[in-house]
Amino acid sequence: MYDIYCRLRDDKKLKDSDVAKATGITKSTFSDWKTGRSKPKQDKLQKIADFFGVTLDYLMNGTYDNQINTIAAHHDEAEWTEEELEEIEEFKRYVLSKREK
Template identity: 50%
Template sequence: MYKIFAKLLEENGVTPYQVSKATGVAQSSLSDWKNGKSKPKFEKMKKIADYFGVSVDYLMYGEEKNSQQELSSIYLSFAKDAQQNKIDPEDIRLAIETIKALRAKQQED
């Protein structure tokens, strides 16, 4: 996996330090990843993938997977985050309804 990260660094002309500063992923995490001491958690990989404008699948495997799988991973990540922050399903339903109402209002304007 780090080989793909290194390739992206080279292609984009950036350093691990710059990626660390831009994403908030600690340089020590990147170093541990490089040295095989650890693998980054999904949230960190998502930040790095977003920084480079690629999917997490690309960052992990060097190829794009099914976009439906990518969406499922994103939604699962949000669900885990909501659960960890004690956000219940009713709060999520309310947030979705609020977003729908705001979008509908924007379309009217």
Template identity: 65%
Template structure:
């Protein structure tokens, strides 16, 4: 992700400090990403993507989502998923969360959230396919 971030900085002739000021993300966070000490959270990724006018997928992979993938879920479905993940993330950040007898790391929490996002997106897509009446389906 950081490589793509650097590429966008160079292409747009912008400094990381400019992005930090515009998004409210500290420069310390950027340097931690660069060194691999932490991974960006979804809300910060969205702010950076919005700043550069790209998708989160582009920011993460360097590839734009295909049209069918980007329109796969409705805005309402995406908002529902974000609301659920936001409340779940708050719950996971509570003090005392343990995995295998050790305090949960930020990486573990981020992995759980990512896995939940993928699972919910797949479930929403399957449900849309299964429960959309034939007369509303596009061929």
């Protein structure tokens, strides 16, 4: 999970302190996760997933949830690439963000 978090954070050119401010999770908590002193709790994982606009499944396992796999299963052509799956996930987040406005 921590590796996936780091990848998401780095992709957005953020620091732990930026994510801490946005989510209310302390910087020391991130440090504890990195060193293995503690494991993230469900509520904090959800805050991070929400912040980055990914599913909890993706944050924990680096895989897409069943909804994305269901969409992919209905494709008549060859298998979806990782890039295409990411585009589907981004579009899903976009549609959901419009609903929230």
